[in-house]
Amino acid sequence: QVQLVESGGGVVQPGRSLRLSCTASGFAFSSYAMHWVRQAPGRGPEWVAVVSSDGRDKYYADSVRGRFTVSRDNSLNTLYLQMNSLRPEDTAVFYCARGFEITPDTFDVWGQGTLVTVSS
Amino acid sequence: EIVMTQSPVTLSVSPGERATLSCRASQNISGHLAWYHQKPGQAPRLLIYGASTRATGIPARFSGGGSGTEFTLTISSLQSEDFAFYYCQQYNDWITFGQGTRLEIK
Numbered sequence: 001q002v003q004l005v006e007s008g009g010g011v012v013q014p015g016r017s018l019r020l021s022c023t024a025s026g027f028a029f030s031s032y033a034m035h036w037v038r039q040a041p042g043r044g045p046e047w048v049a050v051v052s053s054d055g056r057d058k059y060y061a062d063s064v065r066g067r068f069t070v071s072r073d074n075s076l077n078t079l080y081l082q083m084n085s086l087r088p089e090d091t092a093v094f095y096c097a098r099g100f101e102i103t104p105d106t107f108d109v110w111g112q113g114t115l116v117t118v119s120s
Numbered sequence: 121e122i123v124m125t126q127s128p129v130t131l132s133v134s135p136g137e138r139a140t141l142s143c144r145a146s147q148n149i150s151g152h153l154a155w156y157h158q159k160p161g162q163a164p165r166l167l168i169y170g171a172s173t174r175a176t177g178i179p180a181r182f183s184g185g186g187s188g189t190e191f192t193l194t195i196s197s198l199q200s201e202d203f204a205f206y207y208c209q210q211y212n213d214w215i216t217f218g219q220g221t222r223l224e225i226k
Contacts, residue, residue, distance in 0.1 A: 044207050045156075045164060047215035061214075062121075095163055103169045105211035106154040108176075110163035 002026040002109050004096050009114030012086055022079040022096030022111055030054075030074040033099035035107060036081050038092035038116075046092070049081065050099065064090075086118045122146050122210050124218035132226040135198050141221045143191040143208035152212035155184055155193045157204045164207060168193065198223075 008020040022034070036048040049060045049070040058070050069082040079096050093115050097107035123146040133139045143153065151171040156164035166175045168184035171191060181196040195202055203225050208218040 044217045044219045045209075046217065059214075097163075100166065100169065100175075103152075103154070103211065105152075105215055106166060106169050106209065107156075107164070108166045110165070113163060 004098065004109055004111035006094065006096055006111040006114040009094065009116045011117045011119060013120050014087055014118055016086055017082070017084045018086060018116060019083070020081040020094055020096075020114060020116070022081075024077045024079070024098075027098075027109075029077040032101070033104045034070075034072060034079045035097045035099060036068075036070060036079075036094060037097050037107065037110075038090075038094045039113075040089075040092040043092075045095075048094070050105075051079070083116070086116075088118050090116060091118050092116060122149060122213050122216050124208055124210055124216055126206075126208055126218035126221045128221060129219075130222045130224060132224050133198055134226045135200060137198055137226075139195045139198055139202075139223055141193045141206050141223070143186075143193070143218055145189045145191075145210055145212075147213075148188050149210045149212035151187050152210055153184075153186070153191050154209045154211065155182075156207045156209065157202070158207065159204045195223075200225075 003025045006022045035050045039045045051070045067085045071080045093113040095113045096111045098109040100106045100108040125144045127142045153171045155168040158164040172184045206221045
């Protein structure tokens with residue numbers, strides 16, 4: 001079935017780096033834009049970044065631009081998020097999500113999420 | 121940044137009754153609005169896109185309406201599985217979410 005599985009979360013000190021991965025299965029990964037969306041405890045979701053289906057185009061939320069980098073490897077059906085210079089306010093569950101085919105800036109398939117905690 | 125404001129913060133409704141949730145955009149977003157629901161410990165699920173089109177597999181008791189800056193999500197006859205958090209999301213200018221409405225059992 002259609003599935004996204006994130007990994008790579010954990011506890012990290014402020015200023016350090018972390019890389020998240022998201023492995024897709026059950027659909028043609030290379031045909032879809034892919035997003036990262038995060039959700040801090042008790043808050044609504046916050047869009048983080050998107051990468052086009054071919055990996056060429058990337059866009060970021062203001063809150064992470066210059067610190068986070070999104071990428072993908074279509075040969076491995078995997079999406080990545082490299083997070084540098086992490087801050088306590090980056091603490092959240094990070095979800096990868098598929099861009100819906102009809103409206104690519106909405107999200108029709110989500111992973112289960114991976115928790116990132118930034119704390120000293 | 122377009123700010124999405126949802127109301128009420130919490131809505132208490134009895135099973136079988138109708139619930140209406142509201143979402144307001146800080147500027148005109150045309151019909152570029154989606155709704156999601158989320159149960160504790162789970163990822164959000166897409167309910168509505170284009171302000172009024174149900175996503176695949178979403179029951180007909182869910183309906184969305186509105187355009188411009190004012191939007192509603194109506195659940196016509198609440199089932200037990202509908203009690204959850206609901207979020208609106210605009211995609212007219214970048215992507216932003218509302219802060220959510222908690223729909224709880226009365």
